[in-house]
Amino acid sequence: MTHLAAVMATALLIVSVPASGAAPFERGRTLAEQGDAARGIVACAGCHRADGGGDEALGAARLAGLEPAYLATQIERFRAGQRSHPVMSPWAERLTPVDIAAVSAYYGALAPASNARAPSDVDAAAGRALAETGDWPERDLPACVRCHGPGGVGAGAVFPPLAGQPYSYLLAQLQAWGTGRRHGEPMALMGAVAGRLDADEQRALAAYFATRPLAVADPADDLPDPSPPPATASVSTPAMTVAGANAVVPEHLGAVPAGRAEAASRFTPPSRDALPEGPLGEMVRLGARLFRHTNTDPRSAPHVGNDQTCAGCHLDNGRRADASPMWAAWVAYPAYRGKNQRVDTMAERIQGCFRYSMNAQDSVSGQVPETNGLVLDALQSYIFWLATGAPTGDTAMSGRGYPRLQPPAEGFDRTRGAALYAEHCALCHGAEGEGLLVDGEVVFPPLWGPRSYNWGAGMHRVDTAAAFIAANMPLLDTVRLTPQEAWDVAAYINAHERPQDPRFDGSVERTAARFHASPFDLYGEPLGVDGAVLGQGVAKD
Amino acid sequence: MTHLAAVMATALLIVSVPASGAAPFERGRTLAEQGDAARGIVACAGCHRADGGGDEALGAARLAGLEPAYLATQIERFRAGQRSHPVMSPWAERLTPVDIAAVSAYYGALAPASNARAPSDVDAAAGRALAETGDWPERDLPACVRCHGPGGVGAGAVFPPLAGQPYSYLLAQLQAWGTGRRHGEPMALMGAVAGRLDADEQRALAAYFATRPLAVADPADDLPDPSPPPATASVSTPAMTVAGANAVVPEHLGAVPAGRAEAASRFTPPSRDALPEGPLGEMVRLGARLFRHTNTDPRSAPHVGNDQTCAGCHLDNGRRADASPMWAAWVAYPAYRGKNQRVDTMAERIQGCFRYSMNAQDSVSGQVPETNGLVLDALQSYIFWLATGAPTGDTAMSGRGYPRLQPPAEGFDRTRGAALYAEHCALCHGAEGEGLLVDGEVVFPPLWGPRSYNWGAGMHRVDTAAAFIAANMPLLDTVRLTPQEAWDVAAYINAHERPQDPRFDGSVERTAARFHASPFDLYGEPLGVDGAVLGQGVAKD
Structure with missing residues (x-):
């Protein structure tokens, strides 16, 4: 068992049996609050503060309430040289596996806290678009929240919270990933992400997440907030710039994945800022919301019998080519479907998604949404809007569905x-x-x-x-x-x-x-x- | 009272009280079968045959079963010089008003009969497109059946049957109108129609109607027959040719009516010959049928509470610009409608037509068609197909709806x-x-x-x-x-x-x-x- 594995196993043990974990927790508290001068271990709280909420001026991360396994992994990364910090690197070197597990358990058990704030000269709202929707069409850049959870509150032991992390800490990490100083995470995810962001975008994202609430209140929509009014020019800037000159761009960038079709000129759905005005715009907005929050929104949730959403398969909230984009689907319906052996309208096709992909039979209502009801009308309005300008009846739009694969010559295993x-x-x-x-x-x-x-x-x-x-x-x-x-x-x-x-x-x-x-x-x-x-x-x- | 009015009044009287009309009927029969040699009146049956079914070789019209008022009017037109024929013109001069009413009543009371046939060198099927759908986009030419009734069986006392009229008679009349030798009908309708047809088209139409059944069996669809298989080039020829060099084109042709918008380049729906293959094509065909026969087709009729059809307002079966063409509507829905104060999908919009324009409340079912049912799916399939290539979301297509009129300065009266x-x-x-x-x-x-x-x-x-x-x-x-x-x-x-x-x-x-x-x-x-x-x-x- 590697050192890291041992640490994680210990940490998981502590978390899973908290009643018997009093001793490690107390050991963690002591290390956190007092350090161990004899071994040259400084107190965590000196920088991360007594509440574990981090320190904006020092660039010290918020630790309180984070997953112990995540915390333990990070200490191990300092030990392995995959992260580097003048204080943390030597500190981590001096910890034993039991120390690591103890201090991770301690901070994980603290109530979430934050001492973060955004600097006055950075518009926190400007980071929203990249954070909530990414920039998939231009840079293969999924939304931050796609992995870090709604509002960036964190998702499991692998994807830590971004919400409430100090601005200075978030920015320093993006810079460290972008230049390769921080590395070693699974599949090199963050190196690729940071490498596709320019300096302005990194600042905007850091400011955005620094000012987010620590828990999910009202999960964000896929479109700009209707109020406060859509942001100034600074909001759209991030999505329009390309990776800066000093960004590290992985070599494979630009190559087309095996299953993705190359397309010289592809249809572009309307900008998220370009909502229609009035009631139709409200319906489009609602549809976008239901598309993303199908299983939780009180209007659509009664028809969802599992943990699936439209956006789970139709990536980038139905925009992404080669991921069954909705703009290509809209113009292709009504259509005959061998599965149903009939011509389905778009409304009927969406009901099929509820019946099968979202398993309506096990939902609260046991039924798919009714055809003339709000849910289907809103989803159709959203899909219709995504297809703005697409030619009616074009069943061969580049990017429709997924590129089909040849059957494997030697079968599958x-x-x-x-x-x-x-x-x-x-x-x-x-x-x-x-x-x-x-x-x-x-x-x-x-x-x-x-x-x-x-x-x-x-x-x-x-x-x-x-x-x-x-x-x-x-x-x-x-x-x-x-x-x-x-x-x-x-x-x-x-x-x-x-x-x-x-x-x-x-x-x-x-x-x-x-x-x-x-x-x-x-x-x-x-x-x-x-x-x-x-x-x-x-x-x- | 004019001579013509007196004749028509007599004829209507005869028709409305047939029991007491035996004397005029017998007088009519005598004239028809024997003429009146003393007055130089030849027997009708000599040319129109004993059964009144006309004569192909002589170019004599079928009279049996036609509206007496129509027959009487035609005799009057010969008298007035608006029609001309070496036998009929002098014959008509010699009749009294009572003669005219009697002979008209006689032929009107005969069972419909026809001795028509098309010449072997003219393809009767080639006239179908013009007869059933006209050529509105190019020539402002409505379908023949639009006035002459389904299958050309005639409509009232003004629009006589074309079905079963001898080919030679039909062609001679089109030529007479086209050159102005026959005239005087209300609003100069047939002069304008004939003037927009070239010689090939006139022959094709004459052959088509000569071979039609005398009564409506199965009213035609708006699209080419699926079987026998879609016609050869000769079918589409009429719709593609323009008025021949020797055709009389009324001067006003080409002028844009007051309420019609001039449009340099307008959207063109797909050709009627270009149906999708397979089940979708079948649904499109059904939708086109329901659009035209909404009140009689057994699938849609239970939802129609009056004598209206979709095509009654949406001219040219939903194709005609400035007559609420369906191709412009398809790409504009879902849309907010002030009338309903909600965003309606196309399905809901169509249901609105059934609710109001087709008065579903008085229909057999009392209901509009259900949303996922065959009727609405077929209508949507047809409308979708009409919009092939139209840009989704374009709410400003040239020809959408009707051009709005300014409120009249002095009100309306x-x-x-x-x-x-x-x-x-x-x-x-x-x-x-x-x-x-x-x-x-x-x-x-x-x-x-x-x-x-x-x-x-x-x-x-x-x-x-x-x-x-x-x-x-x-x-x-x-x-x-x-x-x-x-x-x-x-x-x-x-x-x-x-x-x-x-x-x-x-x-x-x-x-x-x-x-x-x-x-x-x-x-x-x-x-x-x-x-x-x-x-x-x-x-x-």
Whole structure:
């Protein structure tokens, strides 16, 4: 077991049995408040403050309320030279694994606190667009909150809170990643992110998150706030600039991932600032909100029976080419669908998403949203707006759906897929495919089990999932799977149980023959635990 | 009373009291079968045959089963020199008014018969497109069947049957109109029509109608027949050629009517031949059918409570610019509508048409079509297809809706409107606004009374109706109203009772205040018979 692994195991043990953790907690408190002069260990509180809320003037991070495993990992990174700081580096060198676990447990148990503030000469609101929506079309840059949780409050032990971190600390870290001084995190995510931001953007983002509340109050929308009024020019600046001259741009940037189609000129949906005025604009805004918060918004949540949202698959809130962008879908409906053996309107197509991908059968209402109701009208208004200017009836828009993959010459292998999943997917989606929610908001959607899409959803098919993965996963393009790897990992994911197909007629065999007769469909195959036939379904927890 | 009026009055009397009409009928039979050698009157049957089915070789018209008033009028036209024929002209001169009424009554009472056939060297199918859909975009040429009834079986006493008339007769008449030898019909309609057809088109149309059945079997669709397979090049030829060099083109052709907007480059919906393949194409075809036969097709008829169709207002089956073309509507929805005070999807907008313009409250079902049902899905598929290539979200397409008229400086006057209506509108829509149906198919929609649009329809507003009329009425552009005339005639039409507003709450006064507070809305005004307040509604007959 590596040193780091030992530390994390200890930390997890402490967290999971807090009652018996009084001794480590007290040891952590002592180190935090007093240090250990004999060993040359300074008190944490000297810089991070007694409440653990960090220090703006010193650039010291907020620690209070952070995940102990995250804190322990960071101390280990200082020890490993992946982070560097004149005080922290020697301090970390002097700690034992037990010290690390103790002090991590102590700060993790403190009530969240923050002493952050943004400097008066930086407009905190200017960072909102990049933080909440990123800049995917231009720079393959997902929103910060896509990993760091709604409002940047943090997501699990890997993605720490940004909200309430001191401005000076956040800015220093972005600069350290951008120049390579800080490194070593999984899949080199933050190096890539920081390398795509210019100095103004780094400041704007640091200021934005420094001033965010520590807990999710009202999760942000995908569009600029209607009030206070849309920001001045400084808001749009970040999204329009490109990575600065002194930014480190990873070599692979600019290469097109295996599954993504190269497109010289692609359709561009309207700017998020360009909402229609009046009631239609309000409906578009509501639709954008439901698209992102489908499972939590009180209007759509009664129809969602799992932990999925529209935006979970339709990336960049339905804007992203090669991730089933909604602008390409709008102009292609009504359309005949072999799945339903009928011509579906857009309203009916969206109801299909609720029925299958969002498993409406296990929702509070048990039903998909009604056709003329607010939910479907708002979603259609949003999708219609995204398609502004797109030619009606064009079923071949560049970027529609996902680029289809050739069937793999040697088939697919879920055992190979399991290893790939552990290496590249589990970080976000969880070792058991359980995904990650923060305050009910989906950060990483569950990929199997009772909270995932059901056996009738398009994504349960290996070919569909492989195509999506090849073009889009992992979310940031620092790692790209080959087509074969995408097939394998898709097979692994879809060889797990999930909620029953709503078309189930009481017999897996009959349902398999009727709706799942494809070599890319594992429903009805003996691939479950101990060779069980897949398609039993799993009940909602 | 003029000679013609006397003849028609006699003819109408005969038709309305057939039991006591035995003497005139017998007199007519004698003239028809034997003539009156003493007066130099040859027997009709000599040329028109004993069954009255006409004679192809002689170019003699089919008379059997035609409206007596129409027949009488034609004899009068021979007498007046508006028609000319070496046999008919002297023959007609020798008849008394009583003779004319008698022989007209006789042939009108015969069972419809036809001895027509098309020559072997003319493709009868080639005339279908012009006959069934006309060529409005290029030549302001409505479909023949638009006035002559479904399949050309005739419509009332003004628009005679074309179906089953000998090819030779039909072609001779088109040539006579085109050169001005035949004239005198109301509003110079046929002179204008024939003048816009070239010789090939005239032959194709004559052959098409010569071979049509005498009664409406299955009314034609707006699109080419799916079987036999879509025609060869000869079908599309008529719609693509322009008036030949020897055609008489009325001087006013090319002028833009008062209410029609000039547009350098207008959107063009897809050709009727360019249907999508497969199930979507079938849905588009069904939608086109429902659009035209809304009140009779068994799928949509249960939701239509009057004698209206989509195509009655949306001319050229939803294609015609400045007549609320559906291609412009598709890309503009979802949209906020002040009428509903909500954002409506296209499905909801169409339901609004059923609720108001088609008065669903008095229909068999009492309901508008359900949103996910076949009727609305098919109509949406058709409208979507019409918009192929139109830019999503473009709410300013040239030709959308109708060009709005300025409010008239001196108001509008329904008394002046009554005179204009009698002169220009009653010919088709009837002296009492009752419209005209043939075998249930709407030829001319009723404009008021129980079979018209209700008090909630957009068309009941004087400004809306005036704009529609100024741009589009009369159907053929041989007569155009000034904007002031359009306002006056719209006021006359909409100062009549019609089915109640579905939003009626029991009080005309309250309903007027709530939904009709506009100077262009006569609901609630004391303009009815004997000063009665309008808005009482009229019950379905």
